Amino acid sequence: MNENVIQSIVEEVVSQFSKQPPAEKGIPLAVSARHCHLSRRDLEALFGSGYELTPIKALSQPGQFAAQETVMIAGPRGGIENVRVLGPARNLTQVEVSKTDSIKLGLQPPLRKSGDIKGSSPVTIIGPKGSIYLQEGLIIAQAHVHMSPADAAAFHVSDGEYVRITVESGRALSFENVLIRVSPDYRLEMHLDTDEANAGFIATGATGKLIKYAGLA
Template identity: 65%
Template sequence: MNEQVIQSIVEEVVSELTKHQSTKTVPMAVSARHCHLSKRDIQVLFGDYYQLTKKADLSQPGQFAANETITIVGPRGSIEKVRILGPVRNLTQVEVSRTDCIKLGVDAPLRESGDMKNSAPITLVGPKGSLYKKDGLIVAKAHIHMSPDDAERFSVKQGDYVKITTKTERPITLDRVLIRVAPRYKLEMHIDTDEANAGFISTGDVGMLLKNEGMT
């Protein structure tokens, strides 16, 4: 077998391996504590007719980090400069890590974004006012945003849970990672700072989808 034929075979094998790997690779992003606010609550915290101003676009289309921040207050402590993400939501939602919960003195449940019923109470403080939310604080489940085309490629669907392993300096495997599917979504896995610190994960690292664990 001559050298040219061997090189051709090697290139074909590498191409197939790369193709297979790419279908299982998910880019990761670390999501620090933040909040989403309703229009009404923005008015209470920042004043009548106030509108959020954009600091920077986020990776998910149409989403942005606002210049505005608030302070969140629990029974044991407070955290300042919690970034507001836009656009405006129907319901106010504050997302923190488990470590943040300890500092605040609250026991926030692990929830999918938007599932706020019977979540933890929290007080929000802005430059113009404050408000108490009986249901306002969660620890967000690790999740993967993906388009319908991505879902088909990964053989998953909305609401499925998958297992993701990382290839970082301290590799970890994350179980029960929620799949969220929508036409507007860009492929990206979101984890909180506790999960990132445990696995030495930085935004831009990738995880490998190991298997589909099905619905809850």
């Protein structure tokens, strides 16, 4: 087989892959470890007046980054050090942990979508310049998929919809009631916490298959 024929075959394979339905290409998965989002006010309470976060790594979602700064979070049973702060600063402070983390803290955070902190668990956050006690703000983040409007159209889903994501990993799992979050600012990716990832031997970079629930167009 000559070189031109081989090149033609390779180009055809690439072309056919690009035409695959999105569901067959899969949803990229990312494991989200415990972390903290801080409001401007709380950032300054913990690190000092006028303090600015120091980006060390861009995250997959555009404009977001892991900061050099870390804090300690504490509850009645104990504390967890070196909790990464993510930037930029937000309107509200929110701490996301796994169920395992919550047991160590002695707290009972609810399973919530990010940003829904009303009535959630209290938590103490300790920084190098001070500490704050939040009446609410500690949650276990619900597994969710970020996607752009174009991705949503391709997968035939809408913002706020719940779907099933199946993962063929070291231990095959099916994640139920995974929330779809759609925004022009989002990049296609499912976020799950460390407990969920460890249960399925899942690492960032794996992929899952999106399945719509029966009866939903």
